[in-house]
Amino acid sequence: MYNDKxxxxxxxxxxxxxxxxxxxxxxxxxxxxxxxxxxxxxxENDVIKDAKFKTFGCGxxxxxSSVATDMIIGLTIDEALAVTNKQIIDELGGLPAIxxxxxxxxxxxxxxxxxxxxxxx
Amino acid sequence: MYNDKxxxxxxxxxxxxxxxxxxxxxxxxxxxxxxxxxxxxxxENDVIKDAKFKTFGCGxxxxxSSVATDMIIGLTIDEALAVTNKQIIDELGGLPAIxxxxxxxxxxxxxxxxxxxxxxx
Ligand code: FES
Numbered sequence: 001m002y003n004d005k006x007x008x009x010x011x012x013x014x015x016x017x018x019x020x021x022x023x024x025x026x027x028x029x030x031x032x033x034x035x036x037x038x039x040x041x042x043x044e045n046d047v048i049k050d051a052k053f054k055t056f057g058c059g060x061x062x063x064x065s066s067v068a069t070d071m072i073i074g075l076t077i078d079e080a081l082a083v084t085n086k087q088i089i090d091e092l093g094g095l096p097a098i099x100x101x102x103x104x105x106x107x108x109x110x111x112x113x114x115x116x117x118x119x120x121x
Numbered sequence: 122m123y124n125d126k127x128x129x130x131x132x133x134x135x136x137x138x139x140x141x142x143x144x145x146x147x148x149x150x151x152x153x154x155x156x157x158x159x160x161x162x163x164x165e166n167d168v169i170k171d172a173k174f175k176t177f178g179c180g181x182x183x184x185x186s187s188v189a190t191d192m193i194i195g196l197t198i199d200e201a202l203a204v205t206n207k208q209i210i211d212e213l214g215g216l217p218a219i220x221x222x223x224x225x226x227x228x229x230x231x232x233x234x235x236x237x238x239x240x241x242x
Binding site: 034056 | 122156182
């Protein structure tokens with residue numbers, strides 16, 4: 001059901017945890033499955049220097065957040081806002097249709113963390 | 122959203138893994154979220170001596186499987202078959218309505234492992 005890349009990010013997820021003194025924090029709850037995702041970002045000179053996530057969600061949510069946080073670290077705020085959910089899924093090499101909503105959790109939590117950062121600055 | 126008991130079983134789940142030479146193995150995939158659960162059981166003289174689970178599922182699925190496997194270890198096959206999904210949820214102290222389908226994953230995988238054992242014996 002899942003490809004090797006999804007399984008690898010599920011078994012060894014990158015960027016799990018929280019950032020003390022984060023510059024932005026976003027939480028998103030899925031209306032589909034009820035799972036939650038929290039993402040913290042550290043920003044310097046408009047560039048995302050670090051990102052970490054915590055979730056109660058499933059393996060697909062973990063794999064999506066793992067690649068999505070990898071993708072935005074090093075990007076400017078504007079570049080990170082332009083990352084689409086489709087790009088996250090492509091980076092994972094695809095997800096079963098029934099699991100697309102899990103990747104949306106990562107996408108929305110990132111955007112919400114960026115808006116939190118923007119509001120504070 | 123989740124009570125302390127659910128969070129505790131999510132953070133420190135019991136009986137995670139696989140049993141080499143299991144007497145019964147059951148796998149169940151949820152039609153709701155697409156997540157999968159695998160449960161192995163070790164049986165001696167009709168009593169479940171050990172049970173272990175593996176899942177790609179969310180925190181609620183992990184917590185449900187953790188308590189459910191705890192509950193069936195030490196029971197006879199007939200007693201384990203009589204354990205209901207409601208008892209699993211009660212043992213957890215409740216789950217949000219949107220997460221009930223996650224506990225069904227544990228319940229169905231256990232029943233499927235028991236049927237696998239019954240078929241072999
Ligand atoms: S099923 Fe809820 S995040 Fe995947």
